[in-house]
Amino acid sequence: MPKFGKKSNTSQDIPTAALPDIIFMLLFFFMVTTVLRETDIMVKQKLPKAAQLTKLERKSLVSYIYIGEPKQSSLFGKEPKIQVNDVFVEVNEIVQFVNQEKDKLNEAERDQITMSMKVDVDSKMGIVSDVQQELREANARKILYSSIQTSSNI
Amino acid sequence: MARKNRPTAEIPNGSMADIAFLLLIFFLVTTTIANDKGIAMLLPPKPDPNQPPPEVTKNDRNIFKILANSQDRLLVEDEPLEDVSSLREMVKTFILNFGNPGEEGVQIYNSLPGSMKSYVSSYGRRIDYSDDPTEAVVSFKADRGTSYDLYVQVLDQVNAAYNEVYGERVGISANEFLQLDKDDPVQERKYFAARDGIPRAISIAEPNKIAN
Numbered sequence: 353m354p355k356f357g358k359k360s361n362t363s364q365d366i367p368t369a370a371l372p373d374i375i376f377m378l379l380f381f382f383m384v385t386t387v388l389r390e391t392d393i394m395v396k397q398k399l400p401k402a403a404q405l406t407k408l409e410r411k412s413l414v415s416y417i418y419i420g421e422p423k424q425s426s427l428f429g430k431e432p433k434i435q436v437n438d439v440f441v442e443v444n445e446i447v448q449f450v451n452q453e454k455d456k457l458n459e460a461e462r463d464q465i466t467m468s469m470k471v472d473v474d475s476k477m478g479i480v481s482d483v484q485q486e487l488r489e490a491n492a493r494k495i496l497y498s499s500i501q502t503s504s505n506i
Numbered sequence: 507m508a509r510k511n512r513p514t515a516e517i518p519n520g521s522m523a524d525i526a527f528l529l530l531i532f533f534l535v536t537t538t539i540a541n542d543k544g545i546a547m548l549l550p551p552k553p554d555p556n557q558p559p560p561e562v563t564k565n566d567r568n569i570f571k572i573l574a575n576s577q578d579r580l581l582v583e584d585e586p587l588e589d590v591s592s593l594r595e596m597v598k599t600f601i602l603n604f605g606n607p608g609e610e611g612v613q614i615y616n617s618l619p620g621s622m623k624s625y626v627s628s629y630g631r632r633i634d635y636s637d638d639p640t641e642a643v644v645s646f647k648a649d650r651g652t653s654y655d656l657y658v659q660v661l662d663q664v665n666a667a668y669n670e671v672y673g674e675r676v677g678i679s680a681n682e683f684l685q686l687d688k689d690d691p692v693q694e695r696k697y698f699a700a701r702d703g704i705p706r707a708i709s710i711a712e713p714n715k716i717a718n
Contacts, residue, residue, distance in 0.1 A: 368523075371523050372519070372522045372526055375523055375526040375527055375530055376526050378530055379526055379529050379530045379533065382530065382533035382537055385537060386536055400654065400655050400658040400659070402545055402658055402661075402662040403662055403666060404545060404662050404665040404666045404669055404680070405544055405545060405684070406543065406544070406545070406546045406684060407542075407543055408542050408543070411542075414542070468542055468544065469544075471654050472654070473653070473654060473655040474653070474654075474655075475654045476650060476651055476652065476653060477652040477653070477654060477657050477713060478650030478713070480654055480657070481650065481712065481713050484549060484710075485712070487549060488550065488551065489552050491551075493548055493549040493551065494547075494548060494549075496542070496544040496546050497544045497545045497547065497658055497661070498542055498543070498544040499545060499658060499662075500543075501543060
């Protein structure tokens with residue numbers, strides 16, 4: 353059958369000249385999306401497990417508060433401490449921190465600021481509720497108890 | 507005097523792709539596309555110092571009380587409870603009780619699908635539970651010594667009960683309800699249809715100042 357036996361004249365090489373460009377494009381994508389962790393977490397972080405989780409909708413509106421036992425317990429003791437932006441803070445400094453975070457946002461979005469609470473499972477509610485009282489004071493009322501998704505039991 | 511045999515001034519670019527690959531793999535490995543998930547909550551507004559704290563005018567039966575002490579023991583509706591996971595069913599029965607529904611309550615009851623109506627008639631109508639979903643409030647009070655783990659578990663159970671109710675109203679599961687995308691008009695309508703009339707009334711009481 354001549355129709356099938358005919359040899360094609362088209363070259364069968366895939367042009368590789370543009371390969372570096374394609375790779376560079378991928379490279380730039382990952383370079384841009386990579387967030388090299390900006391803060392060094394100095395407290396233990398074993399997050400609780402829960403099933404009914406919601407996703408954060410807008411990352412730019414989120415600030416993080418870390419609570420847990422300090423990793424360097426010889427330096428800072430074993431009591432759970434609050435960490436924001438690389439430093440340990442006391443409970444009464446939270447309002448100031450929230451206001452700083454709010455200043456970074458547009459005026460229209462300031463009320464929508466969401467505080468993501470990354471609290472170690474071994475912490476007690478005392479320190480958490482102290483932080484919550486301060487957040488109420490600072491009018492940052494949307495909070496999120498950051499947790500790990502469990503295989504849902506429903 | 508121009509010299510001859512000058513070496514070529516070109517940079518060899520044959521291995522350019524390899525170098526780029528190496529960098530690409532580095533960034534692929536270090537990237538953490540952060541997906542932060544958690545239990546969302548809205549704190550109450552800060553109390554006005556000029557106003558006395560509002561008095562609780564709700565009927566006692568409309569409040570589902572959960573207490574946790576510093577030994578991580580639960581007291582639910584004045585009875586000790588060992589198993590946290592049984593809370594979900596209790597809260598669900600409490601919300602969908604329709605003990606003495608008001609006008610809005612009757613409307614909500616009529617809008618429910620058949621499966622939920624039969625749920626109400628087989629488990630609901632208790633005099634010591636809520637009048638109707640618009641009135642029902644779940645109150646949770648933790649001690650300062652309660653572990654955060656238990657706190658999250660209780661909140662998870664209460665939220666699960668609400669999500670199950672919402673989901674069932676529009677014929678989907680609790681997980682599907684959670685994944686509704688509010689940017690999509692069809693799903694958004696479903697979301698609001700599910701939430702309509704049944705507020706997610708979870709009240710977190712301030713813990714006592716002194717641990718007991």
